[in-house]
Amino acid sequence: MKVLLTGAGGFLGWHTRARLQALTAHDVVAVTRAQWPDLAALARGADAVVHIAGVNRGDDAEVERGNLDLARDVADAVRASGSAPRIVFADSIQAGGDSPYGRGKRAAADVLARAADDVGSALVDVRLPNLFGEHGRPRYNSFVATFVDAVMRGEPPQVADRPVDLLHVQAAAQTLLDALAAPAGRIEPAGTPTTVAAVLRTLRDLDRVYAGSDIPPLLTELDVDLFNTLRTARFPASYPLALTRRTDDRGSLVEVVRAHGGQGQTFVSTTRPGITRGEHFHLRKVERFVVLAGTARISLRRLFTEKIVNFDVAGETPVVVDMPTGWAHNITNTGAGELTTLFWTHELFDPAAPDTFPEAVGT
The missing domain is CATH 3.40.50.720 (NAD(P)-binding Rossmann-like Domain)
Structure with missing residues (x-):
């Protein structure tokens, strides 16, 4: 209609x-x-x-x-x-x-x-x-x-x-x-x-935990909605969020997701040079991108606007970019080799309600 x-x-x-x-x-x-x-x-x-x-x-x-x-x-x-x-x-x-x-x-x-x-x-x-x-x-x-x-x-x-x-x-x-x-x-x-x-207490608690790149407890729908409100207000000025790499003679370790409560799902993808993943938006989902190997550009655009926000990231210095709701986003392999990316969402994938809607970042 x-x-x-x-x-x-x-x-x-x-x-x-x-x-x-x-x-x-x-x-x-x-x-x-x-x-x-x-x-x-x-x-x-x-x-x-x-x-x-x-x-x-x-x-x-x-x-x-x-x-x-x-x-x-x-x-x-x-x-x-x-x-x-x-x-x-x-x-x-x-x-x-x-x-x-x-x-x-x-x-x-x-x-x-x-x-x-x-x-x-x-x-x-x-x-x-x-x-x-x-x-x-x-x-x-x-x-x-x-x-x-x-x-x-x-x-x-x-x-x-x-x-x-x-x-x-x-x-x-x-x-x-x-x-x-x-x-x-x-x-x-x-x-x-x-x-x-x-x-006010909840917002202060959410901000205190998130300031360290951790995911705060998301135990109720109100928690999720307040967190999405807070982190969208922080975008893009507060991003990317820094992660700490710990290295010794065995190699290195990076804590990518520290969730303080609630459920979540993690998956890892590899992407060939020049290929773009994503091109969609969410209405509710908290989604985190972290490049573990290779180089990439993460691009985002708020729906019904034209300005594109870009983050150039590399696995050598891993950082967090969390996708705000209502923003189309993608990730492109900008390097010569394979790109490895970790993705995390705050809820288990539900094929009946995936909360993922196609939308190109470029207009």
Whole structure:
């Protein structure tokens, strides 16, 4: 189906676009702020509209009015689309409250519901709890992003402890995808119960262990999601991660993976000169590359962007490059001889859910 995705350049929008590419064959029309003036034309013939674009910072009037105005633009585009697109609205649990943001979101849902009625389609109102995840902006998208930034800087953030339900942004994106086939009505996905202070403690523990190139304990889904959020924020400035080679008259030893808890899988490959492996991305998996012999270039590109990050590595001085989620990556043998590479992932390979999606690094 043709899916119009608003807010595609934002936090939730980017993750939803990545998940749509990975898991569906839909024709996705990504609408960012730059394309907003062309919204009506882009919506023509749409089978579904996933409306994520929103305003969550500004003065009270800007926040309330901004969310309502965006919904009105989407409603007008739906009515002019020449079709009857299902509307999936990325709403907020705050829509039940009386804050400017909550009032704006609630009014936006009403506008979209009327548009769905006018064209004979359905509205699925997805009320999301506190979101966090990779590429969140500090002091904007989530307190988790703010904490990650503070931990990386070695600064103590201000903490007002309270219970909180956290939903990883990829889980939120999956809820929006599920809503494309759900009956009209409201969906309220549940987050993981925790506290603000517990999140900060976990992030500090993860960072302390990872600073030494070790893999911290990944015992729960929340651990994995927080770790992926942290290590993506560290990329690419903190990479490659150094490894220590210990040598005596018998030879040398390098500890490549020191995992402090959880499962994992290790495999080794050889690659002929000039050959490239990889050309894919992951949504969740923690994957580590370490060249043990030969020379190689490891290249990565964040989805829907053009800049490529390169690391030239050699087995003589082994280092770690961990692949951030949502980044296409590959490894090319740049030497004259055979390349030997060790790969490690934090979970056992599941052929039913491999979390590996083809995507060339070069565009």
